Amino acid sequence: GEDVEQSLFLSVREGDSSVINCTYTDSSSTYLYWYKQEPGAGLQLLTYIFSNMDMKQDQRLTVLLNKKDKHLSLRIADTQTGDSAIYFCAERYGSSNTGKLIFGQGTTLQVKP
Amino acid sequence: GAVVSQHPSRVICKSGTSVKIECRSLDFQATTMFWYRQFPKQSLMLMATSNEGSKATYEQGVEKDKFLINHASLTLSTLTVTSAHPEDSSFYICSASRGLVYGYTFGSGTRLTVV
Numbered sequence: 001g002e003d004v005e006q007s008l009f010l011s012v013r014e015g016d017s018s019v020i021n022c023t024y025t026d027s028s029s030t031y032l033y034w035y036k037q038e039p040g041a042g043l044q045l046l047t048y049i050f051s052n053m054d055m056k057q058d059q060r061l062t063v064l065l066n067k068k069d070k071h072l073s074l075r076i077a078d079t080q081t082g083d084s085a086i087y088f089c090a091e092r093y094g095s096s097n098t099g100k101l102i103f104g105q106g107t108t109l110q111v112k113p
Numbered sequence: 114g115a116v117v118s119q120h121p122s123r124v125i126c127k128s129g130t131s132v133k134i135e136c137r138s139l140d141f142q143a144t145t146m147f148w149y150r151q152f153p154k155q156s157l158m159l160m161a162t163s164n165e166g167s168k169a170t171y172e173q174g175v176e177k178d179k180f181l182i183n184h185a186s187l188t189l190s191t192l193t194v195t196s197a198h199p200e201d202s203s204f205y206i207c208s209a210s211r212g213l214v215y216g217y218t219f220g221s222g223t224r225l226t227v228v
Contacts, residue, residue, distance in 0.1 A: 041222065042117075100147065
């Protein structure tokens with residue numbers, strides 16, 4: 001079955017880079033996503049990567065995908081206190097336009113001033 | 114950008130009553146919406162896939178008679194928690210897809226507390 005794993009907690013100092021890691025099992029995944037959740041709120045899509053890409057950069061965010069190892073990472077450069085939140089990686093399960101998302105457990109990012 | 118509106122944001126109800134949660138796609142049509150449940154400090158658990166004009170598809174272990182889903186139009190899906198009990202207290206989130214590239218847009222969630 002499908003499974004997505006993440007480390008649960010990461011603590012960094014303001015200004016440092018944060019790297020959040022994720023592994024997944026479904027080799028047929030076409031899209032992989034990173035979402036951010038602030039306390040008591042819904043999920044905000046941060047970025048996504050298509051399975052034929054190795055890297056995608058969007059301002060402070062860099063996503064790396066290693067398809068061979070089924071490993072996905074999100075790097076946040078110059079981490080700010082406002083980046084403190086829970087970060088979820090998700091893989092799209094199924095090839096249809098309405099395939100469901102499978103989420104990891106979420107990584108709580110704590111940014112210290 | 115795509116917006117999904119979810120209401121109410123917070124509800125407290127008495128045990129045994131039913132609660133309806135609405136999920137609307139405001140600027141796009143969503144033939145499929147998804148309902149998730151999230152316990153504190155845990156990930157999102159997919160409960161069901163809501164299909165416009167047809168019956169919802171429930172994940173294993175989710176009681177369809179307990180969690181009634183209606184997707185009557187291309188912009189509205191509702192989740193009704195029937196005969197709610199304290200163990201149903203949770204954070205419920207809906208989402209809708211605009212297409213592969215855009216991923217899924219999530220509502221802001223509903224905090225349900227059953228007393």
